Amino acid sequence: SITSLTVGVCARQARRYLRTALANFPRFPSSHRIILNVGGTRHETYKTTLKTLPGTRLALLASDSDIDSVLDQLQQVPGFIEYNARTNEYFFDRHPGVFAYVLNYYRTGKLHCPADVCGPLFEEELSFWGIDETDVEPCCWMTYRQHRDAEEALDVFELNVDNGEEDDEIGKRLGIEDVAADGNVSLWRKWQPVIWNLFEDPYSSRAARFIAFASLFFILVSITTFCLETHEAFNKIINKTESVRNSSVPDSGPQYEIETDPALTYVEGVCVFWFTIEFLVRVTFCPVKLEFVKSVLNIIDFVAILPFYLEVGLSGLSSKAAKDVLGFLRVVRFVRILRIFKLTRHFVGLRVLGHTLRASTNEFLLLIIFLALGVLIFATMIYYAERIGAKPNDPTASLHTKFKNIPIGFWWAVVTMTTLGYGDMYPETWSGMVVGALCALAGVLTIAMPVPVIVNNFGMYYSLAMAKQKLPKKRKKHIPQVVQGGSPTYCKADLNTTCNSNQGDLCHVKGSRVLERNRSGKTIWPDKGHMEEKIMRNFNSAVEFRLCGREKTNLEICKHKLHSPHFHRVDSLTNL
Structure with missing residues (x-):
């Protein structure tokens, strides 16, 4: 039929076009291809592909030089490389998943x-392959930058709970890192930490929890006492001064002197005594006095304690200057309310809030600018809008509106944009009502824009604080022990063990012992002399140990291994 004939013609034409395309397609010989084994995953590509980024590690590998010169050049760059002449592939012990990207x-x-x-792993891999991080596409730049933001947040947010710092770091801060081996140390260095x-x-x-609870109790009692001192039930008149008529001095009227209930004064004295003891102990046993003085919380402690002692010392004096100073100290009693910030030492959430406010400075500045622009615009608009319906006999419009000038409108604009609406000032004309509605809508939109950023900062800091608080203690680091070449179980465990290269982990020899680092940071190697003898005696076994779990190599590969930094690391054991 006509349909089958048409289909047959189309099929023949398609085959003809396919043969023509395959004939014109460039053919590369096998020598132009290169095999890369990264972490156990084999990748095959063309050398011309690797030459697209000159100056990188892979571009150097794809150069037209011979293999020996290429390996010599690559060994000058930090990093481990191995060439298998039998399979004609290069091995890199790196993360295979990142290498795909x-x-x-x-x-x-x-x-x-x-x-x-x-993020740090991806950054390290880019540095190894010689690729600049600025080449990351814009769509992935935020994902790549997340680890930088987290690291900066962790550096700013110093949360030392649950012994998060290592013993060595604490010892360096307290000046006790150099302790004798027999444990002899002075009483001061023993009791200071x-x-x-x-x-x-x-x-x-x-005991520290009990002291923290006591400090929290005195803080709450002190703040409660400060609030009760302003209540009339705890204030009484103790002296009534009669007015005296004099020809030279006019009658000034009766004068009264008010004194606070002594019970509150005694309670405040007990609280101040505790705060004084706490402050003196902390400043005495502080490891770094300069950092202690620069701390904002410590400055608040000192400022909140000082007025009480000055007031007690000047209360017995009768001079006019002493009374003036005493009156000033009574006015500045409000600094005692700053003790509420001492709670940040005991509550992680308050510290998170403080760091969030500091980290959101740009957002707060943006919010203030938006509000300032809105206040200026709507204060001007409401002033002229309220004057539209002014009567002829009232040119200033003071009879039917309270917006007598633009500065007064600033207050109304702030109250309206923040959706408070006290009701002391409100528009009375239809044009003023329209301006008021627009002002309220603009205020909602203005405040709503920067707030999510501030909330995200708080969530990030809080999650980091909780994660850092739950970190396990870091006291000793464990280093895998090098297996001796002559041991009965040498490299036998890996024969039946597979390595998941997709996870980027190294195959470890089963049953290897673990080395612990002591407090001085020195590595303890057991059987040092025996190990040295074994390494020198079993040279070839030491080379094969580095290739444990992989394909055995010939003598040419072993020669390349001699120049590998990983082999030198094994051979350096003979210098211990």
Whole structure:
């Protein structure tokens, strides 16, 4: 039929076009291809693809030089490389998942960041392959920058709870890192960290928790006393001064002197005594006095304590200057309310709030600018809008409106834009009502824009604080022990063990012991002399140990291994 004939013609034409395209397609010999084994995952590509980014590690690998010269050049760059002459492949002990994105960058010219890989790991891999981080595509730049923001937040948010710092770092801060091996140390160096942690770290011990609870109790009592001192039930008139008529001095009228209930004064004295003891102990046992003086909370402690002692010392004096100073101190009693900020030592949420406010400075500045613009615009609009219906006999419109000038309208605009609406000032004309409605809508939109950013900052800081608070204690670091070449179980465990290269982990020899680092930071190697003898005696076994779990190599590969930094690391054990 006609339909079958047409289909047959189309099929023949398609085959003809396909043969023509395949004939014109450039053919590369096998020598132009290169095999890369990264973390156990084999990748195959063309050398011309690797040459698209000159100056990188892979571009150097794809150069036209011979293999020996290429390996010599690559060994000058930090990093481990191994060449297998039998399989004609290069081995890199790096993360295979990240390398897929790196190789795709050579192919497409676009570098994307994987969402399931931690930022520092991706940054380290880019540095290893010689790729600049600025080449990351804009769509992935925010994902790549997340780890930087988290690291900056952790640096700013110093939360030392649950012994988050290592013992070595605490010892360096307290000046006790150099302790004799027999444990001899002076009483001052022995008790300084103990007393300091009692008053500074509520999570260090039960006694520290008790002291923190006592400090919290006195803070609440002091604030309660400060509020009750202003109530009339705790104030009484103790002296009534009669007015005296004099020809030279006019009659000034009766004068009264008010005194606070002594019970509140005694309670405040007990609280101040506790705060004084706490402040003196902390400043005495502080490891770094300069940082203690620069702390805002410590300055608040000193400012809140000082007026009480000055007031007690000047209360017995009768001079006019002393009374003036005493009156001034009574006015500045409000600084005692600053003790509420001492609660930040005991509540993580308050510290998170403080860091959030500091981190959101730009957002607050933007909010203030938006409000200032809105206040200026709507205060001017409401002033002229209220004058539209003014009567002829009232040119200033003072009879039917309260907006007599633009500065008064500033207050109304602020109250309206923040949706408070006190009701002391309101428009009375239809044009003023329209301006008021627009002002309220603009205020809602103005405040709503920067607030989500501030909320996100608080959520980020709070999550980091909770994560840092739950970190396990870091006291000793464990280093895998090098397995001896002559041991009965040498490299036998890996024969039946597979390594998941997709996770980027190294295959470890089963049953290897673990080395612990002591307090001085020195590594303890057991059986040092025996190990040295074994390494020198079993040279070839030491080379094969580095290739444990992988394909055995010939003598040419072992020669290249001699120049590897990983082999030198094993061979350096003979110098211990």
